[in-house]
Amino acid sequence: MSAAETQRMQRAQNTRHVAYRAIPVPQSCGADAKRQQAAGRTTTGDTITAGARHDGICSIYLKLPEVTRAALVQAQGALERTVYTASDGQDTAFLLGYHRPHTAQEKLCTFSGAERLREGLVEYAALHAIRGSHVITVKTEPGVYAEQAMTTDDGQSWHPLDEHEHYRQTTEFTCGPVSLLNAMHRLHPQVTANRVDELHIWREATIAMACEPYGLALSAMKRGEQPRIIVSKTGPVLNPADGAMGMLDAAMSLDVQEHFATQAHAAGIPVEVMPFTAADVAKRLDGGRVALVLIDEHVMHGEICPHWVTVTGMLADGTLLVDDPWIDEPYGETLVDAYQLPIRQADFDLMIHYDEPASAQAMIIL
Structure with missing residues (x-):
């Protein structure tokens, strides 16, 4: 005790x-x-x-x-x-x-x-x-x-949170941009998230509502970061079949993903193709790095939906610390619920397999 x-x-x-x-x-x-x-x-x-x-x-x-x-x-x-x-x-x-x-x-x-x-x-x-x-x-x-x-x-x-310590997404579909901004704030405290940057990054990285790793990595590089992408397979990461995730045009979404991937390779962003576990995410946090990880919201929020979160570190027992940009305000949640949320690796393993095998695992290391 x-x-x-x-x-x-x-x-x-x-x-x-x-x-x-x-x-x-x-x-x-x-x-x-x-x-x-x-x-x-x-x-x-x-x-x-x-x-x-x-x-x-x-x-x-x-x-x-x-x-x-x-x-x-x-x-x-x-x-x-x-x-x-x-x-x-x-x-x-x-x-x-x-x-x-x-x-x-x-x-x-x-x-x-x-x-x-x-x-x-x-x-x-x-x-x-x-x-x-x-x-x-x-x-x-x-x-x-x-x-x-x-x-x-x-x-x-x-300690009690101040307004810049954790920024929540202001739309239903900007979890990726906000996870990136929260990661950048974690690495560079002088960087503060705001709605202008949230929407700007979304416009840069969206594939029609959702954001995928290649576009987000390009936005990170544009802002001075040195991102590394890990995906479990080549090709588009998010499957927009049957109008899922608010995709207005599935063919366009696939084409945009291919275009982002081409741009990322041309920009020299390192890309590793390998399936990964929560333990692999933890290993990537060495040296003060942070990870943007694509998860399925269903395990934690009860909705089947792709969602980006920021993994910022670990407790002594290996439990991951996660900044979640989504807050269920209708259920009484506040920043306290989403800031530095501890999730055991066995539970995180349940979250990092959205829509497999149609979609792929994805994370970005900064």
Whole structure:
């Protein structure tokens, strides 16, 4: 047990006579509550059925304050959620925690209830989450924890984010340009992302909505970087068949990809053709390099779609740190959810095979 974890446990235990609980919320709960609300039914609108499992444990009915219930209904989609509670027999406090599937992070947010139970409940929730096999990092939204600290079990700390530390894509299809801008900011802090550059790079590298590695690498070179491309096969990387990915003209998209590849080879951008794993991505991070990697959003976001993310480094156990330009704001996500997101290599391996064999794996090393 790390020193940070021991300290959290001691602080949680110092609050005597308080009962804590962690209640996993079934994935259908938020959607069911939303449907009931839309139908005008209020008999169960302020309760959730939580803790239902296949191991025979009875369902637990828990009265929730409106602020927590509303956040729980909002945080549906692919998010995995837990309601944490603390009660001393007189007062009760609630805290919502959630994380994206196949990531090693839990975010604590939406505290409500007795203020004096806040610190102990946050400490309990962090300890409970870290004890779970899926969590390495616990982060808190500003306002949930007085210190507003975001810490890992090894004591590493994240400070509150400023506006330039992580830039999110402002359109549905500019993940590639924003991943490149976030990578450049990581390498050169004086470079700050903005919408003008986001759209400019998209215009340079798009194949009709999506962006592919050769075009993005050319944009990186134009901005003074020395990119290296790794793809799992030659030819177009993204298959635009059947109008997928918003491709307006499949033949045009294929032709543009061939043109970008020709330009990249002519510009002398190194290209390696080889299938790769998450371990191969990790090896490419030596010397402070970063990697733009094409993934399938389905594993983490619940949508089948090609998506670019920036892999910026690793934790001591080999877990990758990822800056994701996409934030599911309708589900209550903020920059905290997407910045330096830890993903174990086994989980990342699930993400890096979009539409194979029709499409190819791709990454760009800067």
